[in-house]
Amino acid sequence: MKIALLGYGTVARGVAALIEKNSDIIKNRFGDKLDINLVYVKSKKDDCPYTQTSNFEDILNSDCDVVCELMGGTTFAYECIKKALEKGKHVITANKALLAYYRYDIENMLKPNQYFGYEASVAGGVPIIKIIKEGLSANKFINIKGILNGTSNYILTKMQNEGLSYEIALKQAQELGYAEADPTLDINGMDAAHKLTILASLAYGVNIKPEDILVQGIDKISNDDFYFAKEFDYCIKLLAIAKQDGDNVELRVNPTMIDKGSILANVSNSMNAILVKDNALGDSLYYGAGAGGIQTASAVLSDLMEIVDIKNRKMLGYKTCPRLNLVNxxxxxxxxxxxxxxxxxxxxxxxxxxxxxxxxxxxxxxxxxxxxxxxxxxxxxxxxxxxxxxxxxxxxxxxxxxxxxxxxxxxxxx
The missing domain is CATH 3.30.70.260 (ACT domain)
Incomplete structure (x- = not known):
């Protein structure tokens, strides 16, 4: 299967690296291999070993089967996705901001048997999209509570466990690469809000934009708040919350005091976790790395695998059995x-x-x-x-x- 990448940043590099690293596994499981044959970039990347172009028309006119939009942004990314879908190509994206505003427009563009994947848009490598969309698809969702932003979770963890000030914890997060030079969307709650709107569409079918919901960031949290939280056995987390009550759905993102013995209280540093409660399984937790090139690439590749023809894939997972030996x-x-x-x-x-x-x-x-x-x-x-x-x-x-x-x-x- 031939793939075109839009952008060659951290996630795209992770996708390329994971395709190469796991090529044998992919071939064994699906009987096909993945080939990156074209990369769209605004300016040439010296470390990119693939054919590059700065003309998006080259992507549309190529024989690629799938377009992976990994650029970020909204307006231009949406135009690229729209044109790719019109050309009949499958599309995959990791762009939560784009989906927060255009997900229903994109859904209405899809042709029969045309695939649009977005697993990487929420919680990085944690497969929460497929869990809600497929694994729990017949269940009624009572509530979803998630730590969906690794930067804010890292900052709050350091403030709580080490007594760091907000400013020092943020600086540390930037030095470690968890936070961007401009961390506004992370700390003001909007990044988590983008992701929550996607989950809410899957769980409740609501067409809501981030501006429609309650969003509060962590920039006003101080060490005094953690002093109080410790005295009353609380910890503070930035939670994205969705709840259904009858015909009403409550959506919000805000710093939340939760019991320090609760399962989400123990999600530390830059990790993500989503606690789902439904009327069949009850509570279930999905935990893992919410960012990172290889981690997010894992979710992109899971969507790519959906596109590969797997009609003849064996029930137990492998088209060609790998040669593995059982340890004595x-x-x-x-x-x-x-x-x-x-x-x-x-x-x-x-x-x-x-x-x-x-x-x-x-x-x-x-x-x-x-x-x-x-x-x-x-x-x-x-x-x-x-x-x-x-x-x-x-x-x-x-x-x-x-x-x-x-x-x-x-x-x-x-």
């Missing part, structure tokens, strides 16, 4: 936790540590506490070891007279 159980490596009851007498710990050492298992931590009938409970965690080693140690421990009852083992995953 004895070779599985992890860390382990052991709990055993032993006689409370001199030399027991020495025997245990000696057995572990003889089997080349390193102890990470060891604790003990009294038990009943002159016994002690021993708790051990190990460094990395394999199943063959741990099985041998368990057999040797069980054969010792000082070990009482069963030994409990739990694997540790980090």
């Amino acid at each position: 159980i004895d070779e599985i490596c992890t860390k382990y936790y052991l709990r055993l009851i032993v006689d409370d007498k001199i030399g027991v710990l020495k025997e245990i540590t000696s057995l572990m050492s003889n089997n080349e298992i390193s102890i990470d931590s060891l604790m003990q506490r009294p038990s009943k009938n002159q016994s002690r409970v021993i708790f051990i965690t190990t460094h990395m070891a394999n199943e063959k080693q741990i099985k041998k140690v368990l057999q040797e421990l069980k054969s010792q007279d000082f070990v009482k009852g069963d030994i409990n083992l739990i694997r540790i995953e980090e």
Whole structure:
């Protein structure tokens, strides 16, 4: 399948890199490969290895199957998408601002069997569009609450956890590349509002623009607000909220005090999360990176895969089975936790540590506490070891007279 990219910024570079990196996986799953054959740029990019053009007509007249709009902006991007659709090409975009204003116009342009993908427009690599549009499509959405802007979430996390001022946290976000030189849309709530209008269309079928809803940013939040929040076990998050009550839908974006024990309270730094409540599944959480070239590219490629002819794709996911080997159980490596009851007498710990050492298992931590009938409970965690080693140690421990009852083992995953 041939692809034309509009723009060659962070996301477009991520798309190109991911297509190259995952080319074998794509071929195995779908029986087709993706080729970038043309890139539209306003000025030549020295790091772009593909054929470039600054004339959009070249894109329209090319044999590309899909146009990926990754430029940003609204007016010019909309004109490009409109012309591409009129030419019968499939279109994919990551442009939430464009969709906030033109999504229904675009929907009305689509021809039968013409695909328009926009998974990357909300929450970066988190596949929330497909979750709402497909996975939960038969359910009634009671509410959606989301952390949809990584920049504001990073700032609020630093203010809450480290006591940074708003100004210092913002500067830090800019230095790390989470915030633009002009972070206005992030901190005033409009970026999240753009995304919320898209989710609201999917969940409730409402044609709402960002200016129609309550939007409040984080620029007035101070350390005094976090002092109060801490005293009452709250944390502060910028939430995008959609709720249905009868025939009414409430949409808003605003800083919100939420219980520090709630699931969204633990979404930190630049991560995104969307908590969806519907009348069948109940609460479900979708969490991940909301920005970044490769992360957002993941969502763009998921739309590209929808366009590839997958009628003959196998039920379990692969058209051509990749050559993967199952790791032998004895070779599985992890860390382990052991709990055993032993006689409370001199030399027991020495025997245990000696057995572990003889089997080349390193102890990470060891604790003990009294038990009943002159016994002690021993708790051990190990460094990395394999199943063959741990099985041998368990057999040797069980054969010792000082070990009482069963030994409990739990694997540790980090």
